[in-house]
Structures are given as structure tokens and as C-alpha cells.
Amino acid sequence: VLVAEGKPVIIETGAETRFKITPEQLENAITERTRLFVINSPSNPSGMAYTLEELQAIGEVLKKHPNIMVATDDMYEPILWTGKPFCNILNATPELYDRTFVLNGVSKAYSMTGWRIGYAAGPAKIIGSMKKIQSQSTSNPCSISQAAAQAALDGHQACVGEMVKAFKERHDWLVEALNKLPGVECLKGDGTFYVFPSFQGAIDADSSVSNDVDFAEKLLSEAGVALVPGSAFGCPGHMRLSFATSMDNLEKAVERLKKALS
Numbered sequence: 001v002l003v004a005e006g007k008p009v010i011i012e013t014g015a016e017t018r019f020k021i022t023p024e025q026l027e028n029a030i031t032e033r034t035r036l037f038v039i040n041s042p043s044n045p046s047g048m049a050y051t052l053e054e055l056q057a058i059g060e061v062l063k064k065h066p067n068i069m070v071a072t073d074d075m076y077e078p079i080l081w082t083g084k085p086f087c088n089i090l091n092a093t094p095e096l097y098d099r100t101f102v103l104n105g106v107s108k109a110y111s112m113t114g115w116r117i118g119y120a121a122g123p124a125k126i127i128g129s130m131k132k133i134q135s136q137s138t139s140n141p142c143s144i145s146q147a148a149a150q151a152a153l154d155g156h157q158a159c160v161g162e163m164v165k166a167f168k169e170r171h172d173w174l175v176e177a178l179n180k181l182p183g184v185e186c187l188k189g190d191g192t193f194y195v196f197p198s199f200q201g202a203i204d205a206d207s208s209v210s211n212d213v214d215f216a217e218k219l220l221s222e223a224g225v226a227l228v229p230g231s232a233f234g235c236p237g238h239m240r241l242s243f244a245t246s247m248d249n250l251e252k253a254v255e256r257l258k259k260a261l262s
Contacts, residue, residue, distance in 0.1 A: 049191050052091065055087060216228070
């Protein structure tokens with residue numbers, strides 16, 4: 001957006017809407033200068049995913065504004081445990097096909113973050129412009145990474161299901177454990193490998209800190225636990241925790257948090 005000399009407009013959400021925007025919020029944010037709508041589901045950092053019905057309602061708003069392009073960030077597509085098939089804005093509102101581009105990759109689904117492979121699909125004119133910028137920045141992925149990505153996409157997908165099952169087990173354990181900590185409130189997520197609990201109660205009870213950034217720095221230095229402050233995502237008072245690690249590490253982290261908050 002900034003490269004195109006545009007102005008990013010963030011629609012703020014909260015726990016009351018499970019960190020998902022409403023059609024009313026979107027409608028109120030749109031002006032005659034709006035040119036692009038970006039949506040990420042399942043979401044980093046909240047772990048929430050939009051339902052088909054929620055996406056259809058958002059799609060109805062976008063149908064009234066034909067000059068707005070749509071970017072759907074589907075990077076966490078397979079890491080979902082709602083019991084329903086993954087869906088994005090195009091599944092919900094096919095009428096947006098000609099002005100939507102899909103962003104995805106192999107980093108999350110196949111644990112290949114270091115291989116740096118992502119891809120986009122959409123209107124040829126937009127993709128062509130994206131290629132011009134990318135060719136002058138990252139240039140191209142190496143051939144080894146491309147071969148590895150092809151092997152992942154073409155190979156047996158059972159490993160992905162096993163990974164999602166493990167993530168779900170860690171998620172359920174972590175949410176329950178966090179909700180037992182004083183001053184912490186954590187919603188259950190729908191997917192990804194993040195939870196986004198509120199630490200506001202703990203922050204308010206600690207006179208040595210004034211915000212989530214201070215609190216995260218204190219937890220890192222005194223408890224040895226690394227959390228990402230919610231302020232980085234527009235949600236002060238919250239913290240992003242990743243459970244893309246072993247249960248042993250998660251248990252140690254929660255025990256350290258328990259001692260730090262007691």
C-alpha cells in the first residue's frame with residue numbers, strides 16, 4: 001500500500017467480535033478513495049477464522065463497491081479445526097472473482113518458513129504489476145526451495161493432518177492453562193498456531209509496568225518467556241503466544257508465567 005502511495009486504514013476489532021470485523025465496520029470504513037480490502041483468515045495473531053456466513057455478509061458490502069480490489073491472505077488455510085471446510089471470500093462471494101487475488105504459500109502448512117516460498121493468483125494485470133516490484137526486491141526463490149515446495153504440494157498430505165491434530169491438542173491445553181492465570185483471559189481459537197489472550201488484568205495489577213510492551217519486556221527479562229505485545233497488532237493489553245513448539249516447552253512457559261504473575 002505504501003509503495004503505491006496509499007494510506008493503510010486499519011479496522012480495529014476486539015474480543016467481543018472474536019477479533020473479526022463486521023459488515024457494518026467495513027461499510028463505515030469505505031470511502032470514495034478506498035481501493036483495496038485485505039482479509040486474513042485463519043488469522044495471525046488471533047487464531048480466529050471467518051465462517052462462510054460471515055464472509056458472505058462482508059462480500060455483500062464489497063459487491064456494492066465495484067472499484068475495490070480484494071486480497072485474501074490464506075496462508076494458514078489448512079491449519080483449521082472448526083469442523084467445517086476452509087473457505088475464503090471467493091468461496092463465499094464468487095461474484096468478486098474478477099477483482100480478487102489470493103495470497104498463499106507453503107511456510108505454515110508444511111513448516112517451511114525458512115524456504116521463503118509464497119504465491120499469488122489473481123487478475124493478470126495486478127499479478128504483472130506485483131512481479132515488477134518483486135523482481136526488484138526479492139528477485140526470485142532459489143531452485144532448491146522451489147523443488148521442495150513442489151514436493152510438499154504434490155506429496156502425501158497425511159503429515160499436515162497429523163500436525164493440525166497436534167496443534168489442536170496444544171491449543172486446547174494452553175487456553176485452559178492460561179485462563180487459570182491471574183489477570184489473563186484467553187478465547188479459544190479456530191486455527192493457526194497462535195493464541196491471543198488479554199493480559200490487561202495482570203498489567204493493571206503490576207505497578208512496575210504501564211503497558212503491554214513494558215510487560216512483555218519484563219516477562220522476557222525476568223521469566224525468560226517471549227511474547228509479542230498486542231500493541232504490535234493494534235490490540236494493546238493482549239499478547240500473542242505461539243504454540244508451534246513442544247508440550248514440554250509450553251508447560252515450562254506456563255509455569256514461568258504462573259510464577260511471574262503470582
